[in-house]
Amino acid sequence: MFTVRHFWLLVSSLAVLLSCGEPPASPAAVWVEAGRAQELRLEPRSGAASLSAAIAQLRAAPGEASQLAVAQAYFPEILTGTPVDLSQVPPEALLHVRMPSTRSGEMVLTTRGLTFTVRQTGSGDAALRSSQGAAFYGDGHFWMAPGGSATQSGEWKTPRVEELLVLPEGGGVHRTLYELTLPPEVTAARDVGDYLELVDAHGVPVLRLHYSVARDAAGLSRQGRVRLLGAVAEASPAAGAPVRYAVGRTLSVELTVDLEGLSGPVVVDPGFSSTGSLSTQRYRAGISLLPSGKVLAAGGGFAPFATCEVYDPVSGTWSGTGSMAGIRENPVTLMLPNGKVLVTGGETGGSVSTAELYDPVTGTWSTTGALPGPRRMHSLTLLRNGKVLMAGGSTGNGAGLSEASLYDPATGTWRPTASMPSSQYGHTATLLPSGEVLIAGGYVNGSFVSPVMIYDPATETWRQPGMLPYRMSHTATLLPSGKVLLVSDSRLDGVRPGHGFGVERPDEDGALPPLGDAVALGQGAGGGGLGWQCHGHDLGAV
Structure with a gap:
């Protein structure tokens, strides 16, 4: 008896037979998910007053000047800062950017001798208008070259180029679709999470595409979804490592970010940058x-x-x-x-x-x-026994710590050792030829002098042979002679371990040695006491 169940079995069988004759879709013809959607609340910015003023200006007098000001206030780490002296930047570390005459035209990016073209689809056909150093394509849509400059041909020479869209309010999904034509030398792409690296056959990254980030007036920052077309994932990477894709001559990158819940005005920012510089500002990395x-x-x-x-x-x-x-x-x-x-x-x-x-x-x-x-602001020192000494530091409330601990890489654990004689942070720690550790400089609860301390790993004890003038942001370098050279922006000192410690005695007019001159502390004339030497002259015993 032919039942309904038999009918659906027959239909399913015919569907399977018909599908067998169809070639499978090429992996490169399938959209793949990339990126890392994330959201964070930015800490109050130092320029909060200028941010409020920029928003107020945009609402009172919308226009190109106020849109630029809001974009710079929302993304200060990218769009503002110290101007770049391009004459000091290697040519291969820059992008040469030629903007299209219309929004839907081709943008040409050249870097490291390779040329990329970028076209936006579904973006309209607004004409280019150059204004206040930016390239505008209609109201609230413009490109900037932070840190760059315009060449005589009208191209930009810059470390990075940013597309910015200033929207009056949140709500809805914003979509950007880039269609890239890649040079034949580029054979792979790496998804790092925040951006996509385009990589040559030697494994060298040559160009970054930064994913869209939307920010609002309340300090919310949101990175959206990313999809790639024309990219085939290679071997699965270790968990947490960037994903590598094989690419051909064309690559489509779709960037979407949901603006729902963002308070206006909202600024959306994708962009491109040279791999000759960091992908972002890394203050105190x-x-x-x-x-x-x-x-x-x-x-x-x-x-x-x-x-x-x-x-x-x-x-x-x-x-x-x-x-x-x-x-x-x-x-x-x-x-x-x-x-x-x-x-x-x-x-x-x-x-x-x-x-x-x-x-x-x-x-x-x-x-x-x-x-x-x-x-x-603590110190880490690798000891000869393979363990790590952590000394001092600060909890962040301005008070220093005297605690010290030892880390065992074999077990991944810490244990306490003897505390330092003084609470200190921002100091340097130098492993001496004897195997001991010299702690020098830094902050000592507002004092203008800081103890010099030496840790003996064999006995796990400290001694304090002397004091040094207060210094900050200094370096300590072990010299071939066994001496330690301390260099800071305000003083230059050389310390010879085992021979006591002295304080630099400036010239009679109070001047320090010329910038760039090294000062080393060694035995004074006649072997008695310590002496400062500069340009080979004995400046006397301390």
Whole structure:
């Protein structure tokens, strides 16, 4: 008996037979999800008054000038700041940008000898109008080249170029669709989460496409969804690492951001940047040298960020890498013997007690043992026994810490050791030839002198052989002679461990040695006491 069930089985079988003759869709013809949708509330900005004034100006007198002012107030870390001296920037670290005559035309980007074209679809056909250093395409839609300049041909020469849309209110979904034509040298793309890197056949990133971010008058910042067409994911990366795609000559990038719940005016900002500079401002990032000779920049920034980048001194480029588990600025970092980087503390409005490990082989992060308490501006020193000494720091309320702890990379744990004789932060820590650790300079609860302290790992004890004048933001360098050179913006001191400590005696007119001259502290004439030497002259015993 032929039933309804038999009928649907027959229909299903015919559908399967018919589909067998159809070729499968090419992976490159399928849209793939990318990016990392996220939302955060920005801390009150130092220019909050100018932000309110810019919003008031836009509402009272809408126009190009007020739209530019609002965009700059919403994205100060990108659109404002110290002007860039382009003569000091390597040519390969810049973009050469030719804007189209109409909004739907082709924008041409040239960098590192490679040319990209970018076309927006469904964007209308408004004509270009140059005004106040920006390229306007109708009301509230313009491009800017922050830090750049216009050439005689009318092109922009700039580290980055930003598309900005100033909208009166939130609500609805804003969509941008870029269609890129890629040079044959570009064979891959890497999705870092905040932006897409276009990479050549040698693995060098040559151009970034920054995903759309919408910000509102209340300080809400929202990154939307990203889809790619013409990209095929390669082998699955380690969890937390950027995703790499194979690409051909064309690539479509769809950026959507939901504006619902944002209070007007709203500014939406996607853009492009050169890989010769950081992808974003990284104020007080954690910096560490990697075993490969590359350099890790972790966190920092305007927000601050959890994102990180790696600098390659051979190609002169920055590339994105995995993000930390938490946001932080002003962390303290140290490369361990196994090649991983220990990142500790820092701040996110208050001091942080967490610690993480970066693996440069996989480009990923993992958590490790938490610090005994929140702190910033402390020191980390790798001891000869493989353990790490953490000394001092501040909880962020202006008071220093005298606590010291030892980290064991084998177990990922911290344990207390003897506290320093003084509470100190912002100091330097130098491993001496003896295996001891010299602590010098920094802040001591408002004092204008700071103790010099030496830690002995064998006995886990401290001694305090002397005092030094107050100094901030200084460096300490172990010299081949075994002396330690301290350099700051206000004083230059050389300390010879084991021979006491002295205070620099300036010239009779109070002047310090000329900028750029090094001063080393050594034995005084006749072997009695300590002497300052500058240009080979003995300035007398201290």
